Amino acid sequence: xxxxxxxHEHGGAEVLRWEEVAPGTPGPGQALIRQTAAGLNFIDxxxxxxxxxxPAMPAIIGNEGAGVVEAVGDGVSEVAVGxxxxxCMSLGSYTERRVLDAARLVRVPENITDQQAxxxxxxxCTAQYxxxxxxxxxxxxxxxxxxxxxxxxxIACQWAKHLGATVIGTVGSDQKxxxxxxxxCDHTIVYTREDVAERVKALTDGAGVPVVFxxxxxxxxxxxxxxxxPRGLMVSYGNASGAVEPFSPGVLAARGSLFLTRPxxxxxxxxxxxxxxxxxxxxxxxxxxxxxxEISQVFPLQDAAQAHRDLEARxxxxxxxxxxxxxxx
Ligand SMILES: NC(=O)c1ccc[n+]([C@@H]2O[C@H](COP(=O)([O-])OP(=O)(O)OC[C@H]3O[C@@H](n4cnc5c(N)ncnc54)[C@H](OP(=O)(O)O)[C@@H]3O)[C@@H](O)[C@H]2O)c1
Numbered sequence: 001x002x003x004x005x006x007x008h009e010h011g012g013a014e015v016l017r018w019e020e021v022a023p024g025t026p027g028p029g030q031a032l033i034r035q036t037a038a039g040l041n042f043i044d045x046x047x048x049x050x051x052x053x054x055p056a057m058p059a060i061i062g063n064e065g066a067g068v069v070e071a072v073g074d075g076v077s078e079v080a081v082g083x084x085x086x087x088c089m090s091l092g093s094y095t096e097r098r099v100l101d102a103a104r105l106v107r108v109p110e111n112i113t114d115q116q117a118x119x120x121x122x123x124x125c126t127a128q129y130x131x132x133x134x135x136x137x138x139x140x141x142x143x144x145x146x147x148x149x150x151x152x153x154x155i156a157c158q159w160a161k162h163l164g165a166t167v168i169g170t171v172g173s174d175q176k177x178x179x180x181x182x183x184x185c186d187h188t189i190v191y192t193r194e195d196v197a198e199r200v201k202a203l204t205d206g207a208g209v210p211v212v213f214x215x216x217x218x219x220x221x222x223x224x225x226x227x228x229x230p231r232g233l234m235v236s237y238g239n240a241s242g243a244v245e246p247f248s249p250g251v252l253a254a255r256g257s258l259f260l261t262r263p264x265x266x267x268x269x270x271x272x273x274x275x276x277x278x279x280x281x282x283x284x285x286x287x288x289x290x291x292x293x294e295i296s297q298v299f300p301l302q303d304a305a306q307a308h309r310d311l312e313a314r315x316x317x318x319x320x321x322x323x324x325x326x327x328x329x
């Protein structure tokens with residue numbers, strides 16, 4: 001048996017329960033891993049509240065983790081017993097041990113710790129597909145990135161800057177603005193008191209930006225469209241403030257033939273090749289020091305409820321990791 005955080009119904013942070021569960025044994029193509037750390041992500045809140053479905057109750061939530069392979073089933077070639085591994089977008093990471101498809105695991109390079117891996121697999125792979133594939137950022141671009149001091153945010157602003165962009169980041173407070181500027185943001189907008197579209201127009205001599213990366217959703221969606229150049233790209237990739245309300249496609253025409261995408265990481269790491277390439281790109285940019293993974297909060301896994309409360313209350317910055325027994329320091 002092992003210990004895990006499970007939900008039996010959707011709701012507030014109080015539905016997260018620390019329980020004994022059976023991790024199972026690995027079948028063909030699967031691996032059993034002893035987890036050292038799980039990453040905290042806003043998607044965990046969506047699974048907890050029911051905004052995104054879970055396949056069945058009770059459910060172990062969590063989508064990001066790192067640890068050591070303890071056993072493998074038949075036909076596993078991707079990893080071996082003893083390997084340090086990490087993964088993302090495989091529901092069930094809030095646990096001390098778990099079985100999952102070996103094809104979803106990547107080996108963690110020696111220069112990256114388990115905690116860093118758990119802090120960046122989901123957030124960093126997201127930054128990778130946003131900045132390198134949805135809108136390949138190039139020198140001379142100006143990009144707008146919301147929630148710039150958050151988990152995805154701090155990684156993405158450093159990476160966009162490294163790719164040569166001028167980065168405009170929105171944040172909820174002056175302290176977060178300072179942090180975002182220390183991580184690659186050229187300009188910050190405190191969107192709780194400033195008009196985002198007005199500031200972006202002023203910063204771009206009225207031109208607007210070619211791309212907006214919007215993870216806040218409901219509260220920022222319209223302002224984000226107003227920040228775009230004609231034929232610009234709106235990347236709506238999250239709902240931290242709630243889901244975007246339905247709207248007519250004519251809204252995109254009226255603002256200058258805009259493009260809109262609503263991507264999810266799962267689609268961008270669908271194949272083993274895509275997962276490997278995405279993780280390799282991430283590990284490389286972290287390995288050179290161009291992107292630093294800031295673990296600003298650490299909780300014991302059993303205190304996941306407090307971690308959720310802090311994330312939802314906008315009290316966290318950068319990445320948060322949940323440590324299993326034996327890893328707590
Ligand atoms: N589609 C994908 O593939 C994908 C993958 C990963 C993450 N995401 C999305 O990216 C976003 C960031 O994820 P994360 O895990 O790194 O979280 P995070 O950015 O560390 O935390 C969310 C941040 O959103 C901001 N925010 C604005 N309005 C908020 C509200 N009403 N309630 C709570 N927070 C609010 C807060 O920053 P301020 O105080 O600065 O406003 C908060 O710190 C989430 O929306 C997540 O769903 C999407």
